[in-house]
Amino acid sequence: MVKVEQYDSAGRLLVVMPSWLGDTVMATPTLHALRQVYPSAQITALIRSNIRPILDGCPWVDRVVTIRPGRRGRQNGRRSGMVSVARRLATGGFDTAVLLPNSFRAALLARMAGIPRRVGYDRDGRGFLLTDRLLPRRDKGGFVPVSTRDYYLGIARYLGAVNPDPAMRLFTRSQHERRLGELLEEAGCPWPPSRPLVLICPGANYGDAKIWYPDRYAQVADRCVRELDAVVAVAGAPGERAIIDHVLAAAQVPMIDLQRLGVDLNLLKCVVRRSSVVVTNDTGPRHMAAALGVPVVAIFGPTDPAWTRIDFASERQVSVDVFCGPCQKKRCPLDHRCMTQISAEMVFDKAAQLIASTSRVGTPG
Numbered sequence: 001m002v003k004v005e006q007y008d009s010a011g012r013l014l015v016v017m018p019s020w021l022g023d024t025v026m027a028t029p030t031l032h033a034l035r036q037v038y039p040s041a042q043i044t045a046l047i048r049s050n051i052r053p054i055l056d057g058c059p060w061v062d063r064v065v066t067i068r069p070g071r072r073g074r075q076n077g078r079r080s081g082m083v084s085v086a087r088r089l090a091t092g093g094f095d096t097a098v099l100l101p102n103s104f105r106a107a108l109l110a111r112m113a114g115i116p117r118r119v120g121y122d123r124d125g126r127g128f129l130l131t132d133r134l135l136p137r138r139d140k141g142g143f144v145p146v147s148t149r150d151y152y153l154g155i156a157r158y159l160g161a162v163n164p165d166p167a168m169r170l171f172t173r174s175q176h177e178r179r180l181g182e183l184l185e186e187a188g189c190p191w192p193p194s195r196p197l198v199l200i201c202p203g204a205n206y207g208d209a210k211i212w213y214p215d216r217y218a219q220v221a222d223r224c225v226r227e228l229d230a231v232v233a234v235a236g237a238p239g240e241r242a243i244i245d246h247v248l249a250a251a252q253v254p255m256i257d258l259q260r261l262g263v264d265l266n267l268l269k270c271v272v273r274r275s276s277v278v279v280t281n282d283t284g285p286r287h288m289a290a291a292l293g294v295p296v297v298a299i300f301g302p303t304d305p306a307w308t309r310i311d312f313a314s315e316r317q318v319s320v321d322v323f324c325g326p327c328q329k330k331r332c333p334l335d336h337r338c339m340t341q342i343s344a345e346m347v348f349d350k351a352a353q354l355i356a357s358t359s360r361v362g363t364p365g
Contacts, residue, residue, distance in 0.1 A: 015034065
């Protein structure tokens, strides 16, 4: 790594956050560490507007600046938007930018904003835009799998963090808890404290290959209701409506459709916090559950768990060994055996074990 010694402190720190929900959750230990390194600095997080609620209530950030997610096929609009964001940031008087994503765009944005110190990993050809260049670990020409959580913490350590706490944390607000209760009451579907709540999140943003089958999620839901006397809720991002509908259509038991109720990301944090167990693919809600201390069953297909290791004692991973995996591909070129060989029984058994061992139950709205 290359360090510029002339910078020994930060008064106004900009942290460019990741673009994905799960990565943002895995960045929370770094925010905590940065606050400890710079206790008196004003720390601002730059984040996409669609995942902004993840940082709501975070005590380690003084200010949040949002940007709209880019749209494919609108290159001119993206360029003008980038200039606009850079101008906004230039008025912030930042002396240091911490770039968590590896993108060239993030480094260019910080440079365009005139931020004098720019710290990040030297990847994607952006080294010349950085003042402090951290070198990612490589072996035989490829990148060594490192947990995203620890990868970000590497920047905090470089800036002076000593033994930073790796625990991910999210926060909820009382007004959101109340609003969730009101929505459930209005829909006639609050859950009693005597019954566990199972939250199913069947979607994923990184390609179809990491999505387990909706009909098998439905089978898990059926068994949770019939054998565990659970209440089951299903959630997903706006673009996952079709997957949610498939799960609901295949299930033989009633489920709470959180998307139809208008549950946004702030309210979803509250649902996760109340849940007895979250059942999901290797995606954002998995990390949300761990950050809120909620047991989670995570289904892994083509993705390598080493990239997203979270060391959460109440997580149970479900996967099968196949000759072709983990391949990290967005779409399977073969027969998707890494997912077809995962049965509903395998997933249900893990969920049932977690509920039995932790005795966590939901609370009524």
